[in-house]
Amino acid sequence: MKVCIIGQGYIGLPTAVLFADNGCEVVGVDINPNIISSLNSCELHIEEPGLKEKLELAINNKRYSASLNPQKSDVFIITVPTPNNIEDLSCDLSYVISACESIIPCLGKGNTVIIESTIAPMSTNKIIKPIFEKAGFEIGKDLYLAHCPERVLPGKIIEELINNDRIVGGITLQCSNKAAEVYETFVKGKIMKTEAKTAEMSKCMENTFRDVNIALANELTKICSKIGVNTLDVIELANKHPRVNIHSPGPGVGGHCLAIDPYFIYSLAPDEAKMIKLARNTNNSMPRFVVDKTKEILKDNSTTNTNIKQIKNPKIAILGVSYKGNTGDTRESPALTCIELFKKEDFEIGIHDPHINDENYCSFEECIENASICIVLSDHEEFKNLDYDLMKEKMRNPIVFDTKNIVKNNNSKDLKIINYGNL
Numbered sequence: 001m002k003v004c005i006i007g008q009g010y011i012g013l014p015t016a017v018l019f020a021d022n023g024c025e026v027v028g029v030d031i032n033p034n035i036i037s038s039l040n041s042c043e044l045h046i047e048e049p050g051l052k053e054k055l056e057l058a059i060n061n062k063r064y065s066a067s068l069n070p071q072k073s074d075v076f077i078i079t080v081p082t083p084n085n086i087e088d089l090s091c092d093l094s095y096v097i098s099a100c101e102s103i104i105p106c107l108g109k110g111n112t113v114i115i116e117s118t119i120a121p122m123s124t125n126k127i128i129k130p131i132f133e134k135a136g137f138e139i140g141k142d143l144y145l146a147h148c149p150e151r152v153l154p155g156k157i158i159e160e161l162i163n164n165d166r167i168v169g170g171i172t173l174q175c176s177n178k179a180a181e182v183y184e185t186f187v188k189g190k191i192m193k194t195e196a197k198t199a200e201m202s203k204c205m206e207n208t209f210r211d212v213n214i215a216l217a218n219e220l221t222k223i224c225s226k227i228g229v230n231t232l233d234v235i236e237l238a239n240k241h242p243r244v245n246i247h248s249p250g251p252g253v254g255g256h257c258l259a260i261d262p263y264f265i266y267s268l269a270p271d272e273a274k275m276i277k278l279a280r281n282t283n284n285s286m287p288r289f290v291v292d293k294t295k296e297i298l299k300d301n302s303t304t305n306t307n308i309k310q311i312k313n314p315k316i317a318i319l320g321v322s323y324k325g326n327t328g329d330t331r332e333s334p335a336l337t338c339i340e341l342f343k344k345e346d347f348e349i350g351i352h353d354p355h356i357n358d359e360n361y362c363s364f365e366e367c368i369e370n371a372s373i374c375i376v377l378s379d380h381e382e383f384k385n386l387d388y389d390l391m392k393e394k395m396r397n398p399i400v401f402d403t404k405n406i407v408k409n410n411n412s413k414d415l416k417i418i419n420y421g422n423l
Ligand code: SAJ
Pocket: 118, 150, 151, 152, 153, 154, 206, 207, 210, 214, 247, 248, 249, 250, 251, 252, 253, 254, 255, 256, 257, 258, 323, 324
């Protein structure tokens, strides 16, 4: 089987090497010439455990090559980004549409086309199907079209692509059957067949479910902080109930999925999707909450014990910028919004993230030097055990505000650790 995969990013590339690993001939297509030349020399442009080894093997076995142009194949898989449209936050299908148009000259009767990109419900039927019909194909007869969303967690992509259950949503039953055969090449999880529109809604709803539940945890934090209850204890105790799973509160929700996909549903039915929109607003309000709480903490701990403006030029040390622990991925990261808000209020800030190379960021030591408070915004492994002695020595006020509840308490009287439990 020859497979052509359009988009060689976080999903397209790992999918490509897994097909190659399982005996297929694979062409990985991307519009970025730098990505194509680096992939052909076995250089990765994304960080993902196990990917490099698999790419090397695929190239050495001559089963994988990267190209700027699609080639005639049996199967075409589209894995390109789908951001929000600026005006109404609906699903921007422009990359998907141009990827579909780009494969038309290579399509032949009996081919299968699979859209893996996350798309708004009804997109396959209303927007993608007509593109191929216009080109003369009858869907379900001489071309098979399906939406098969991926559901993998960055950092575990290879493992989850193989083992997770997979939704296969065809335009017709024959389309679902053909798409299922494609994934049987390497998927060990269950392959569940359905209609395209159901697959689209399921994928958007998976991320929306998580976003709404995180919003509930964040709302709980605000309530508990107002009335003086320990949020983290509440969550721990409530979650002992066999049917309760309160998520973790934090500085907001980032990433390219949870912070984006709920709007795809909302923009289709704004009058009905009230809870979905409220959850987005709640999660988007968390950076403001973090900044306001930081100011309160500084005020409470100021030596003059009066007004924050009277602490002369407090310096804020930001620990962690990425949206997800142990990665350098900053897409939609709430830490970036916190930084912007602090800057707008003219706070001096130092920024440290051991997973990100950025000339504006500095070492841990430089970051905490003379700081009045350290704010942990990403749950990186490195932040679990902070160097308390160094902090006591270097910081003006040895206070840590841990918004991710990961910093281990050293029970030292000299270093104050504040989290969402004791705000
Ligand atoms: N977060 C919280 N509290 C929590 C859990 C997460 O504040 O209890 C925050 C994180 O800090 C982060 C954001 O939410 O800022 C999203 O992180 P994540 O790890 O939950 O999700 P993603 O965006 O990396 O990946 C999600 C996954 N979807 C689900 O778990 C339903 C993944 O399986 C999907 O494949 C991916 O979206 C996607 O591509 O849609």
